[in-house]
Amino acid sequence: MPLADVFSLLVLGQGKSGLDVARWALAHPERVSATTVYGGGSSEPNDATRALEAQGASFVYGTEQVEGAYDVCVTCPGISEFSAFFKAGREHAAQIMGEPEFAYCLSPQNWIAITGTNGKTTTVTLLYDLFRGLGYKVGLISTVVYRIDTERIESTHTTPDAIRLNEMMARMVEAGCEYCFMEVSSHAIVQERIRGLHFTGGIFSNITHDHLDYHKTFAEYIRAKKLFFDNLPKEAFALINIDDRNGRVMVQNTRATVKTLSLQSMADFRCKILETHPDGMELRIDGREVWVHFLGRFNAYNLLCVYAAALLLGADREEVLQIMSTLHPVSGRFEFVRAADGTTAIVDYAHTPDALEKVLQTVEEIRRPGQQLFVLCGCGGDRDKTKRPEMAQIAVKYATTAILTSDNPRHEDPDAILDDMVAGLAPGDRYLRIADRAEAIRTAAMLAKPGDILLLAGKGHETYQIVGDVKNHFDDKEEALRAFALYAKN
Numbered sequence: 001m002p003l004a005d006v007f008s009l010l011v012l013g014q015g016k017s018g019l020d021v022a023r024w025a026l027a028h029p030e031r032v033s034a035t036t037v038y039g040g041g042s043s044e045p046n047d048a049t050r051a052l053e054a055q056g057a058s059f060v061y062g063t064e065q066v067e068g069a070y071d072v073c074v075t076c077p078g079i080s081e082f083s084a085f086f087k088a089g090r091e092h093a094a095q096i097m098g099e100p101e102f103a104y105c106l107s108p109q110n111w112i113a114i115t116g117t118n119g120k121t122t123t124v125t126l127l128y129d130l131f132r133g134l135g136y137k138v139g140l141i142s143t144v145v146y147r148i149d150t151e152r153i154e155s156t157h158t159t160p161d162a163i164r165l166n167e168m169m170a171r172m173v174e175a176g177c178e179y180c181f182m183e184v185s186s187h188a189i190v191q192e193r194i195r196g197l198h199f200t201g202g203i204f205s206n207i208t209h210d211h212l213d214y215h216k217t218f219a220e221y222i223r224a225k226k227l228f229f230d231n232l233p234k235e236a237f238a239l240i241n242i243d244d245r246n247g248r249v250m251v252q253n254t255r256a257t258v259k260t261l262s263l264q265s266m267a268d269f270r271c272k273i274l275e276t277h278p279d280g281m282e283l284r285i286d287g288r289e290v291w292v293h294f295l296g297r298f299n300a301y302n303l304l305c306v307y308a309a310a311l312l313l314g315a316d317r318e319e320v321l322q323i324m325s326t327l328h329p330v331s332g333r334f335e336f337v338r339a340a341d342g343t344t345a346i347v348d349y350a351h352t353p354d355a356l357e358k359v360l361q362t363v364e365e366i367r368r369p370g371q372q373l374f375v376l377c378g379c380g381g382d383r384d385k386t387k388r389p390e391m392a393q394i395a396v397k398y399a400t401t402a403i404l405t406s407d408n409p410r411h412e413d414p415d416a417i418l419d420d421m422v423a424g425l426a427p428g429d430r431y432l433r434i435a436d437r438a439e440a441i442r443t444a445a446m447l448a449k450p451g452d453i454l455l456l457a458g459k460g461h462e463t464y465q466i467v468g469d470v471k472n473h474f475d476d477k478e479e480a481l482r483a484f485a486l487y488a489k490n
Helices: 016-027 047-054 084-091 099-106 120-133 162-175 186-190 218-230 297-312 317-324 353-366 388-398 414-422 437-447 476-488
Strands: 007-012 032-038 058-060 070-075 093-098 110-115 138-141 145-148 151-154 179-183 201-204 237-241 257-262 269-277 280-285 288-292 335-338 344-348 373-377 401-404 431-433 453-457 464-467 470-473
Touching: 007 016, 007 084, 016 032, 016 047, 016 099, 016 162, 047 058, 070 084, 070 099, 084 093, 093 099, 099 162, 110 120, 110 218, 120 138, 120 179, 120 297, 120 317, 138 162, 145 162, 186 218, 201 218, 201 297, 237 297, 257 297, 269 297, 269 353, 280 297, 288 317, 297 317, 297 353, 335 476, 344 353, 344 476, 353 373, 353 388, 353 453, 373 388, 373 437, 388 401, 388 414, 388 431, 401 414, 401 437, 414 431, 437 453, 437 476, 453 476
Parallel strands: 007 032, 007 070, 032 058, 070 093, 110 179, 110 201, 138 179, 201 237, 237 257, 257 269, 344 453, 373 401, 373 453, 401 431
Antiparallel strands: 138 145, 145 151, 269 280, 280 288, 335 344, 464 470
8 A cells, every 4th residue: 555645654663763764754744744753661762862852753752552643653673563562553553564665665666676596686787777778767786786876885785684775765765766676685585674565576587506504405495585476466577587497486376477588498588699709799689689798698697687677667678678788797797807918817706506607608608729717716604515515516627727715714714614625526636725815816827828717706796805703805806916917027
């Protein structure tokens, strides 16, 4: 049920998020005629509440007994829908909702999310760029960065917590954003960070081995992703990659309108790779040819998601294809760093077995006879240990020489992580083991001959390395340039 143009507001809870709702209401007197905030049985006045009282909000302390009549009641996190406090709010308001739903009611008209293992960041970022190119004000919530139209905000999580999400949604409204494209992680789904949001559309990219340290089994990981589509409203679209065997599973119980995409079979939206060159690909999308500044089959899927979602949102096909031809890769996603002698480092976020193999398959497509390939990869500490030997096996399978090193060790011993990685390798496999990542990059640059390729996998856009609880500055691109410069002088 949409909000009225003007409404009276009841807020249950005087914590940070409740006060943020009150601040928004006071800043928008054209929408909110009166604001009343109940704090609950243990609440007391403080500097923050007194400041809001001075601005015109009414505060009630020390009780959960609500009086009066209100158009809208917003409940803060932690107030159970089974509590007497919640019941009192429901009895005294025409509408009751949590903060995410309230924020949604005030948010951009079109809220589109993507979930899956790989490709989420690229897809939402390209949708952001595309709709900006179409002339819209747009929001973005991604692993790399959050954006409120042109404003850039540091990203802390793939999907932020409900409080921060609400804050950004409110700011998107103020900025006049008409669309928001966001990544939805499996953690965010099961932790209900997006509860109450009503999406215009949902996209499924793929699902592969990841996050089993959290979900414990692959079946639970699939179930977490599926919950998102189970909860889509009937007015929404569910766009799925049917080349992934779990694509159909995702929408078994959805009420949304299901649309399909594929590079392999009949679908609502289809794509074929016609040519691949070192600087891009020629694609045929729904019978139309388009040149793109991307490489790899995985990027063909990402671009097809972008194209299909844009058309489902009502964009003109010719405009979409024209703008797609101007788009460029996201930072840290198959990003090139070149030395003066022609040696190339490819920086990519690939941190799952499937992502690493897809990136290496793409490298094989552009690799010339005689070019050596050095594959540098590690695995994160305090994360899923079961994928470590598989990552090492994939690196060794494609590389002239694999270099196993640190990613973000966190609270684990880097050498213990490497022990897990090499456990799956056979005698005679060609690899080096160098725990220090900067040293590993220097070693790859030293061994490389002019024109060779270095794949630096696992960190991508990250400009830090987490050791213990400390984030130390570390940028694969910077380290590659430094190593290239060092050995160019020798």
